[in-house]
Amino acid sequence: MIVTLTATAPQSTVITILAAAAAAGCEARTFSSHQGGIIVGVAGSVPVADLPGVQTVLEKHRPYMLASRESHQIPSTVVVGDVPIGAGRPVFIAGPCVVESRESLLEAARAMKAAGADLLRGGAFKPRSSPYSFQGLGEEGLRYLSDARELTGLPVVTEVMEPDQVDLVAHYADMLQVGTRNMANFPLLRRVGQIDKPVLLKRGFSATIEEWLMSAEYILAQGNPNVVLCERGIRAFDTSTRFTLDLTAVPLIKELSHLPIIVDPSHGTGRRSLVARMALAGLAAGADGVIVEAHPDPDRAMCDSTQTITPPELATIVDSGLKLHAVLNADPFESAIDAHPLILAMQA
């Protein structure tokens, strides 16, 4: 149940609800509402009707109560470094698949900055299907990312693969990425829920929308509200693309959740020639940004070269993406198009 209290509700009400939840063996969380009051989420149901200061009680709601729009109707903004994600203007995250060397990373970072990127991406710890493949530079790669931020001012996002690495990665990075293979790595989710850095949660390539939001809930339930979702393609039957980019996830997540969502057309397609079009399609679908693999010389990139674009291609995406965003938001279009999603979602 989700109990919203008035701004003037006595603290005893909060304490009574939490105690009743504990007695009933249900987990409970408190968080601040947008109207200045407190919201208490209980994984179960306890009697609250007679308590002072109770404004609304939602007994039936989605299982991901913290991630849902039911408890949090205004879309959230997550700030990475000084870059807001979810605040309107789309955000462009770009960089090489893997940090290869200090020099090449700094060169790439400068090129991304010049092409209009807002954040820099790059892998220091890489999940690889083969134990014999290059697994990343590790902490050395993190230091180079930190250097690249210093050089360009771009906040950096990089992947973390296990609970024990979380503090290390959080020390260097501005945003921690949980990769598609780890979306249901619950110990890792809990651990990134305990830090004060934003988390980029990629969708598991076979995860349903609900499973994905439940994974976000793991992070939120530990107290870290700064979660950005990333659609990166699901596994389907057609192998003419590496994955199938499920752009419908974008407006659907917007209905179901207040969390920002971005799109990864690089992994989603696996083909360089499709990246630009699918980046724009993602923005037209309502995404808050895109993340792409870009490299000054894609054909010489250490991994994922077939899906990596050049800095000029990135510049074209940024330019067209901003124009597209402007035209779709220049008039009352947004409201006309997205007017009733919440209502429909709750009927579903």
Next chain:
Amino acid sequence: MIVTLTATAPQSTVITILAAAAAAGCEARTFSSHQGGIIVGVAGSVPVADLPGVQTVLEKHRPYMLASRESHQIPSTVVVGDVPIGAGRPVFIAGPCVVESRESLLEAARAMKAAGADLLRGGAFKPRSSPYSFQGLGEEGLRYLSDARELTGLPVVTEVMEPDQVDLVAHYADMLQVGTRNMANFPLLRRVGQIDKPVLLKRGFSATIEEWLMSAEYILAQGNPNVVLCERGIRAFDTSTRFTLDLTAVPLIKELSHLPIIVDPSHGTGRRSLVARMALAGLAAGADGVIVEAHPDPDRAMCDSTQTITPPELATIVDSGLKLHAVLNADPFESAIDAHPLILAMQA
């Protein structure tokens, strides 16, 4: 093999190639090239090197030689009634799932026209999973569609389900739709390949891109060049939407084929609130148009009401879609983004 002849090649060359193909037991087709010459496609290989007037010989090519960009590098335009599809400006096709009655169809047609639709859709023969469901009005429905065209001037597109219906449907409609369940109904494909009306070929919801283009090839090989493809969602594991709209198919088809492609976000999502965003995403992906289910009063539509939009919603899509198209084509963007697809495709 695909043999392109010069504009001045002697007819004997064509005859020699066709005879050699017949002798070798390979099917062969001739068609006109964009440079004024003739192209001969042979499903196999015959000796042509010494013949006069041979300009180029492509021994290795994709299995769908007529549908491929290799044989036909300039995108095709298909004209339905007087509406060109694939000529730049996106086309909007809208109407009810099924023709319910004359009166309701005429009302719907007027509403579609007013909202900016270019073509009217509506089902007279309906494929239904249950033998007990309403199967459409049949020829009566076709007559009402014809009346609606007379009233509004909108060309009409409607589904044909079996070879024996083709002539009947072609008598009334401006474009014949082959539905997702019939994409691999080869006798039907052959039959619609023998008429002179354009065909809207929906992707089978489990068809690969290659299988889809092979089905187009069935139609083209019978002599009907007027095929428009329609991405309408594939079947995947997540049931939070009815199907998974595979928008990546749009730029991929543009690489592989010269045929126009449109997008159906109604069946692709199954949820009214997602249709507008996914229509715009489809256009941003490069689609030549969209087809949507729309009804003056969706909640009272006889079928598919949960995915049917209202005329005002359609008007918003048309308006935003045209703006989006304009901004993405106002500058050298197109060429920058889509510059090398063909090259990449042929390397793949």
Next chain:
Amino acid sequence: MIVTLTATAPQSTVITILAAAAAAGCEARTFSSHQGGIIVGVAGSVPVADLPGVQTVLEKHRPYMLASRESHQIPSTVVVGDVPIGAGRPVFIAGPCVVESRESLLEAARAMKAAGADLLRGGAFKPRSSPYSFQGLGEEGLRYLSDARELTGLPVVTEVMEPDQVDLVAHYADMLQVGTRNMANFPLLRRVGQIDKPVLLKRGFSATIEEWLMSAEYILAQGNPNVVLCERGIRAFDTSTRFTLDLTAVPLIKELSHLPIIVDPSHGTGRRSLVARMALAGLAAGADGVIVEAHPDPDRAMCDSTQTITPPELATIVDSGLKLHAVLNADPFESAIDAHPLILAMQA
């Protein structure tokens, strides 16, 4: 609704129900119950409570009322030629993918017979993805199949692809196959529902269990009760096999329907070395038989050679399959294992 009448119910009751259904615009069917009475199925609900001779009324049931076990609790047996399918002993159907010539077919038929096959399969009309591939010998192939039956005594099963071919194929064949690509070809289903030959209905490779049973319902609703289902693999993400044989469909169909079901491990795997094991697995799952592609010289088969087995391999499958069946049915095992499926199914 499904209304079961007593054996002594007056005919007026039947007439009244049918008239009420017609008045309400609902389709209705009558068929014989296993207890000697009549069952009336109505696609909707009409008042029957006060009519004489009404034994039971089932208001809520699955959408495929004729195919369901709810209306028909005893498993059905379908007799092809003189071979019963569903009567206990598993049935082995084998033969080449396509009828290549009279001579080769007769040789294959003799080899199948010698290896223990009960029915002969072979394609005269072949659905091919490419318009340029060999499409079968047509009626000539049907005649050869007929000759092969005369020679060996094996009843023959062959595919029919369009409504107009149904009478022709039924003239020569003992059982008509509706292929995976035509499972939702509703005009074809209706047409094979009007003949008096058994139908082998392959599962669409992306069809749900319910869609498959609804397609069977189309045939049953036309009056042809002799439908055998065939699981032949679904399309999934892993391309290391051609399709993914969904053997769980076997016990699930047994719960939901009274219709016999067989398994096709040739198309289901696409690899010769996997066919024998998956045939046995299908029988262990409870299938009433298997259908395999076999050829005296698989490497020289005109199509599907990589999944075609030899006559000795077929003999091994028949031998092991019969032993497996015997041991799994030698004791009260069957009842212990399959005791409560119906109950569970109806709770689902």
Next chain:
Amino acid sequence: MIVTLTATAPQSTVITILAAAAAAGCEARTFSSHQGGIIVGVAGSVPVADLPGVQTVLEKHRPYMLASRESHQIPSTVVVGDVPIGAGRPVFIAGPCVVESRESLLEAARAMKAAGADLLRGGAFKPRSSPYSFQGLGEEGLRYLSDARELTGLPVVTEVMEPDQVDLVAHYADMLQVGTRNMANFPLLRRVGQIDKPVLLKRGFSATIEEWLMSAEYILAQGNPNVVLCERGIRAFDTSTRFTLDLTAVPLIKELSHLPIIVDPSHGTGRRSLVARMALAGLAAGADGVIVEAHPDPDRAMCDSTQTITPPELATIVDSGLKLHAVLNADPFESAIDAHPLILAMQA
């Protein structure tokens, strides 16, 4: 490359190859061949032709060289406690989804033993989609499993979810399970590769066969040869079962790898009434055993009750499974059926 040395090869040859690999930046491993010599696997290629004692050199092989049959043609046996898996007689692993209490676990263990189980399963650390669901008793649960082993003599298998838990779980359990959601958790795979307890590696529900074997390779490459694979169902489009049990994986894995493989029909179907049939089908497909969820009173099980069977149902599976195994192995059937898989696999 895979270099097999003769039994009398000098140690200098091994050292030279390892040094050459190190110099080339390729990982290398040594392991014992079945013929008494040493095999050196190199993730790359180095010159070996002139070294003394080189018997065979395989330059091209599958990426999972340690898991493949190419390097290890005789099927492996993995011994858990005193129970061999892969040695012929199928193995039955059973127990509750989750350890609920000491008392209930001991009762369940006694019931499993009496019904014929060879190993006991039960979850102490549970991966749950919701952060609000019961996550298992943790170490307390491990102690109860240890008590159950003492009581019944059954070795125990239980899941480990993160690298830091590996030593703890290995202290109590006889076999560590890596669950479907962790199949691509590479840090966890590396960590269980460093212990001396066997590992049960479940297939990721969207993993290809190759990805699965690559995950096994992660464990093997760390020095732990005792890996058993478990097919537990893949995610497909039909929701009438929880997952789609991909039994074809069984004979396919037997072709590609020497590792034992078992089948989990509980998670694979999600429905109690289907478990027995699919367990038998798995054994007929060639699996070395089955793992099922069983509970003295399934309807009161804390989780997965709809897919949990009773002890009598387990006894029926054990009894029928052993009979089925006996009949399929009583004669030269095995060789007839599985004669040429390796050859075919290597052609593929």
